């Protein structure tokens with residue numbers, strides 16, 4: 354069975370293709386499960402790189418109608434990839450209950466800093482920020498409202514040398530995933546960015562080998578996420594390569610978050 358739960362659409366304004374385009378691409382690639390997880394809006398503010406809040410209902414009803422139309426071809430799920438920001442504490446439950454989302458992917462790009470300001474991990478000032486970031490992930494999963502932690506090693510896209518803060522941040526994230534039994538995503542979109550030179554060697558920005566090596570021998574559930582922003586990439590070579598890397602490491606790879 355082939356599945357992908359990390360799928361964007363043009364609604365986030367930095368992807369191409371409609372929901373239908375991704376469904377057709379998924380069928381072409383023999384997927385039997387496709388989950389939509391476009392970048393989720395916040396009700397009161399546009400933080401950019403995401404769908405407008407006014408499009409949320411259209412997005413969900415479009416997936417509902419595709420679900421019926423293609424019910425004999427593949428199974429569709431309605432989700433969003435969204436940051437956990439403390440000030441929106443009640444919103445995540447509303448997304449699931451009132452809006453009927455099947456799942457939420459925690460895609461922590463922005464996070465709440467110790468001074469309560471919203472920061473972006475793409476612009477970390479030091480590896481000290483990784484610890485605050487990791488604690489945000491821990492707080493998010495403790496709500497029980499998230500179903501996958503996307504790119505849990507996203508922070509390593511910054512160009513800092515590996516130090517004890519990195520070890521600590523990784524340990525916070527892995528412990529939280531284990532404690533709340535939530536799958537970690539090995540993100541194929543990081544591989545698409547290619548390898549480049551970092552202070553700790555030539556590597557992908559993420560996934561970071563050192564992070565995933567920590568999971569060797571554990572039973573932690575891992576899921577491959579395409580994180581496609583182009584329909585043709587819904588299950589491309591980088592997804593296959595991601596699966597190979599995880600298999601070589603002996604990780605517990607799952608395909609479907611709804612099947613135990």
Ligand SMILES: [Zn+2]
Pocket residue numbers: 434460461462503504
């Ligand atoms: Zn993301």
Ligand SMILES: [Zn+2]
Pocket residue numbers: 359361434460580
């Ligand atoms: Zn994404």
